[in-house]
Amino acid sequence: MRTDMDMVLNDTSRRIAARRALQDLWQPGCDFLGSEVAILGGAMSWVSERHLVAAISNAGGFGVIACGAMTPERLAEEIVGTQALTDRPFGVNLITMHPQLNDLVAVCLAHNVGHIVLAGGVPSGATIRRIRDGGARVIGFTPALALGKRLVKLGVEALVIEGSEAGGHVGPVSLTVLAQEILPHLRNVPVFVAGGLGRGDAILGYLEQGAAGAQLGTMFAASEESIAHAHFKAAFLRANARDAVTSVQLDERFPVIPVRGLSNNGSRRFLQHQAETLRRFQNDELSREDAQLAIEHFWAGALRRAVIDGDIEEGSVMAGQSVGMVKAVRPVKDIIVDLIEQAVDALLRRDERLHNTHPESALVK
Known part of the structure; x- marks a missing residue:
């Protein structure tokens, strides 16, 4: 007859086995990143700076600095500041359309950044070679299988596939579909989902x-x-998944890059601004180029106003649809621990079902 102690030991053994199974699953990602767990921090302008990046890396994940529109000098400061807060690996996200991209790459290499994430466009083969020749690893984004294969041929060593559920600038396809389209066919490099x-x-x-x-x-x-x-x-804590919506384009002649954020007065005014700009264009008050610039410049500085100044009514409160699962402001370490435990619990629940039907397949016999 099993004693209570036997049951405790068995539960402990099963949990250890489940943790081992999880580690095996994401070990290729850990090996590539040099982290304990294969969880990357998304690069968010004004948010992914030294404190958050270091916290993610110190908690066993992999933090990523969002360079955005930084100058090379400003990026150097942020890298040095991050290195003062952590001795663990972290990366830097660079926008491929940045006019000083080559200088930014040089800054990363000079400060021994081990991983560079290239986003916001298709990177050139020359940029990829420059990074790899400098001793850093290259991560790219792909919204489709064909582009993913092309990037790998160009020398990109790992990929991120990001679904439309994400916050900020997004593509049109959900992660559920992207995973089915891409994961079975790209096995030769690590692919991270987002x-x-x-x-x-x-x-x-x-x-x-x-x-x-x-x-x-x-x-x-x-x-x-x-x-x-x-x-x-606080806006995140109040929000539901349905509150994180993408920006709306009123006229196909004036494209609007989809950005997902919380609906607020600013997003409603953006629709009015588009309508007024279209009226002025149609009345020959604005050229097509000036109308496009007027639409594009509406959100200039809006993200900073929201993140730094706290203007959540007129600023751009970028957020993914997972915002509905944000229930409290918690330390990064606790967030990562919870993610791990949730994955382990899921493995244990499945193991329990297997044990009841096929005992020979259970994690711990």
């Missing part, structure tokens, strides 16, 4: 489809270590 992720059991599902790890942004934007304004974080 977009709408807020729980470890969901991450586990993608790992079992072949992903090497996951990237999360929204969950970390509302963490204690995030420098985002208290009003910004």
